[in-house]
Amino acid sequence: MSTPPFLTLPGCARALRLSTGRGAFAALLAEPSGPVRGSALLVPGFTGSKEDFIALLEPLAAAGYRVAAVDQRGQYETGGPADPRPYRVEELAQDVLALSAELAGHGPLHLLGHSFGGHVVREAVLAAGGPLPWRSLTLLSTGPGAIDPAEAARTKLLLDALPVMDLAAIWQVMQQMEAGSGDRTELHPEVAAFLERRWLANVPAALAAMGEHLVTARDRVAELAAAPLPVQVVSGVRDYAWPVEEQAAMARRLGARYTAVPEAGHSPNAEQPAATAAALAGFWG
Numbered sequence: 001m002s003t004p005p006f007l008t009l010p011g012c013a014r015a016l017r018l019s020t021g022r023g024a025f026a027a028l029l030a031e032p033s034g035p036v037r038g039s040a041l042l043v044p045g046f047t048g049s050k051e052d053f054i055a056l057l058e059p060l061a062a063a064g065y066r067v068a069a070v071d072q073r074g075q076y077e078t079g080g081p082a083d084p085r086p087y088r089v090e091e092l093a094q095d096v097l098a099l100s101a102e103l104a105g106h107g108p109l110h111l112l113g114h115s116f117g118g119h120v121v122r123e124a125v126l127a128a129g130g131p132l133p134w135r136s137l138t139l140l141s142t143g144p145g146a147i148d149p150a151e152a153a154r155t156k157l158l159l160d161a162l163p164v165m166d167l168a169a170i171w172q173v174m175q176q177m178e179a180g181s182g183d184r185t186e187l188h189p190e191v192a193a194f195l196e197r198r199w200l201a202n203v204p205a206a207l208a209a210m211g212e213h214l215v216t217a218r219d220r221v222a223e224l225a226a227a228p229l230p231v232q233v234v235s236g237v238r239d240y241a242w243p244v245e246e247q248a249a250m251a252r253r254l255g256a257r258y259t260a261v262p263e264a265g266h267s268p269n270a271e272q273p274a275a276t277a278a279a280l281a282g283f284w285g
Contacts, residue, residue, distance in 0.1 A: 002045065002052040002114070002267040003187065007194055010058035018068065020098035026050065026077035030057035030067045037064035038107035038135065038284060041099055044069070045115025045141075046210045049076040049198055052114065055273035056280070063281040066106045070099060072120065074206025076198045087209035089217075093123035100124075100133045108135035110284045114269060115241060116210055118142025119217055125227050126220065136284060138232045140276075141266050143242025144250045145219035151241050152215040159211050167200050221253045231256035232283045234276065236264030257283060 009015065013030035028050045040060065042053045053069035060067045071078035073095055074087050085091065096111070103109055111134040113121030118139040125137060146152060161170050187195070224231070233251035235244050237260050244260065251258035259279045261268035268276040 001047045001195065001199075002270050003185075003191065003195065004051045004054045004270055005191075005273070006054065006188075007051060007190055009054070010061075012061040013054075013057045018070065018099060018102055020095070020102050022095050022098040023073075024078075025073070025095070025099060026071040028054065028057060028069045030061040032061045032064050032066065035064060036066050036107050038110060039066040039103050040068070040110040040112060040280075040284070041096070041103055042067065042069040043072065043096060043111075043113040043117035043121055044075065045113075045117045046214060047199065047202065047207070048114065048117070051076075051194070051198070052267065053269055056269055056277050059274060059277035060281060063277070063285075065110075065281065065284065066103075068099070068103055072117070072206075074203040074210075076201045079201075080203045080206060082203070082205050084205040084209045087203075087206040089120055089123045089213050090127070092120045093127050096121055096124040097128060097133075104133060108284075109133060110136045110138070110280075112138040112140055112280070113142060114140040115142055115266065116214055119213065122220060122224055125229060126223055132227070132229055134229060136230045136232065137227075138234060138280060138283065139247075139250075139256075140234045140269065141236065141239060141241065141247070142233075143246050144221045144253075146217045147214045147241050148243060155211045155215050159208060159215075162204050162208050167202060167204065171196060171199050221250055225254050230283075232259065232279075233257070234259045234261065234268060234279055236261050236266060236268050236271065239266045241266055 017024040018027045044052045050069040074080040231254045235247045264272040
């Protein structure tokens with residue numbers, strides 16, 4: 001679960017709902033004060049939200065980019081139905097295409113997906129057909145297929161719990177497990193309250209569909225390598241979801257630029273935002 005370092009929006013950003021042909025999506029939109037060099041759509045991962053990118057908004061806007069970070073369907077403030085079908089990766093990819101259409105017109109549009117979001121944006125690229133609406137693709141802390149077996153085992157525990165427990169009860173179990181592991185990090189009370197509020201706002205059907213994808217996803221790197229789009233792969237120097245070595249190998253298979261962000265784990269966007277923003281702006285430029 002990505003943890004934003006803070007929740008106060010910078011002066012360049014505002015919260016809004018982006019209306020598309022597939023519904024409205026909660027978003028954070030940051031705009032440069034000067035000339036616009038391009039735009040970017042940032043798509044979060046499993047159990048995440050637009051706030052995972054909050055620390056990137058100001059540095060990317062300062063670099064000249066109009067940036068939209070969104071909640072995917074079923075996440076936090078976007079919401080969605082109890083029917084699991086709208087949360088299949090193929091459907092979420094259509095949401096990305098609809099959002100991209102709304103964000104066009106402000107210079108070249110760059111697409112980024114974090115973790116599970118990387119699989120969603122990959123699907124969007126493969127489903128787009130015709131001229132692609134993006135200038136580049138960044139896969140952030142994303143692997144080629146299913147997640148690491150140890151993380152898959154933890155995800156399967158969640159999948160087993162969802163039909164028989166409500167999200168509040170699951171949250172309590174998760175907190176107890178984290179406390180028992182000895183890895184618990186003390187958070188600012190505002191951030192801790194946000195994490196619980198965000199978790200409880202998830203649509204259970206979305207969690208189930210997204211989690212099922214993560215433990216069964218197939219490798220589609222060869223297909224993506226054939227797409228006419230520059231690709232960058234960014235990771236931390238350690239990762240519990242996909243081994244860093246696997247992400248670096250994926251970059252080689254894609255002929256992509258690869259950046260390992262120092263002192264970062266699975267969420268460089270939240271853990272080392274300045275270095276992550278520099279890598280993104282350098283690639284986009």
